[in-house]
Amino acid sequence: MSANSQGRITSWHGSPSKPTFTPPPGAVDAHCHVFGPQASFPFSPKAKYHPEDAGPDMLFALRDHLGFDRNVIVQASCHGTDNSATLDAIAKSNGKARGVAVVDPDISDAELAALHDGGIRAVRFNFLKRLVDNAPKDKFLEVAGRLPAGWHVVIYFEADILDEMRAFIDAIPVRVVIDHMGRPDVSQGPDGPEMKAFRTLLESRPDIWFKATCPDRLDESGDPWNDFATAVRPLVEDYQDRVIWGTDWPHPNMQSNIPDDGHLVDMIPRIAVTEALQRKLLVDNPVRLYWPETL
Template identity: 80%
Template sequence: MTDRIVSWHGNPSVPRFTPPPGAVDAHCHVFGPMAEFPFSPKAKYLPEDAGPDMLFALRDRLGFSRNVIVQASCHGTDNSATLNAIAKSDGKARGVAVVDPAISDSELEKLHHGGMRGVRFNFLRRLVDDAPKDKFLEVARRVHPLGWHVVVYFEADILEEMRAFLDAIPTLIVIDHMGRPDVSQGPSGRDMLAFRSLLDNREDIWTKVTCPDRLDPQGYPWDDFACAVAPLVEDYPDRVLWGTDWPHPNMEKAVPDDGALVNMIPSIAPTAELQRKLLVDNPLALYWPDD
């Protein structure tokens, strides 16, 4: 039997940085509990349970008020675990779904009533076997009337081939983890300049300035990440989101301390205004527009 992965810090520190009131962790996940919400038979990793109680305890420990829970690839297109976490959040969580392109309109409406506000398309070959762009575009067209956005996850080496697909999406787009640039190239490196050109092409493309633990090859304290990303936050302040990525899917090595991740925020958003936009105004506008 495959050993289940523990990919999160067992005792995250209380951060020195205090997020502004109403701050949102806009990119996190839940795993299981497996006994109640089995993992997909196509899952590329098998994590230990990391359910809503753990997530909400971490939220409070880190000083955040709300969560945006992104459907984890290990659960495939069965969004039950994510919906369960949203239902237990007392209105303090919204979600991003992963769906089978054949999903019915009534099923999409049920997801909406359950708190989903976006749909995610994953193009990482190590996590998914198939990413049919034509079917994804049809899904994007169908969720548009619900007011949903589309979250797209890809790596920097396929950015150019993704452009036509992204151009055809009719909704607001959020790019996960800035399309995973090589941050060691710096703010004017090839990957970051290519990504900036994508943002400049459409004003309704947003991004998550997340995952220094994944993107900075030098490791903690993630100085290369801060150097490359801070100018992006300054230049596109109304189109950036931040999240922990807890429980750090498929990371068996160098599991980050979530408190240290929060302490990174002033390095990429050094002013109170930038911090408020990154952590409060932007995620509330996208996920709680009526608040």
């Protein structure tokens, strides 16, 4: 665990290894975050964790080190609904980043349009009670109905509330992307009850996508995360046009189990075993979501 005398935590590896897997040209790290820098972008008063700075310079250096070309920056919960840090990172990316915002349910259409102009292409609804307070489903649905054209909704929840989430997900009027597959128990294997329940969700709508991400969060067996590879590979193969991947750097709240980002990248060929699958996972699919104007 890493924390300084002011209680700021570090959840990222100080010197991640160089992966043995080389991502294809144009590869996108489609789930990552920035923290601060706090001098310019203070944390929300409601923040449940207070990390050290992990700003755009660090993120883009990691992108280059790992062999990626672009990033999708997801608003970190510690910044609440002030997306300034995410927008700042996008602005400094030279066109190589897009973003996912967290918004107040009362956001105006003009504010949504401004987020679009800043590179945002989705909103995230977080249902992890340890990270956010009281997620208002009715108001979230109202926001989802007002999103700029082409945007989607990202949802973060845990497997034990999937059943109670179904009516809400069914009512979302735009494409949906599920963070970290709804955090199933991967030790149950590809045919375990939680993975089967997630497959049932995917079968319910052709426009539900997912992120095949976070073996470090989902696989208690530890690096090299064999349970994750076994459970997730069939999912990637069966829904290969609806899956994206990301590092989750700088790994919020993982200060007690910090992953090596190079090892995370080396998971990719274990869950997407052909070059064609790897290109869909890392290039084609995220570009369809976040840079559709380039197609």
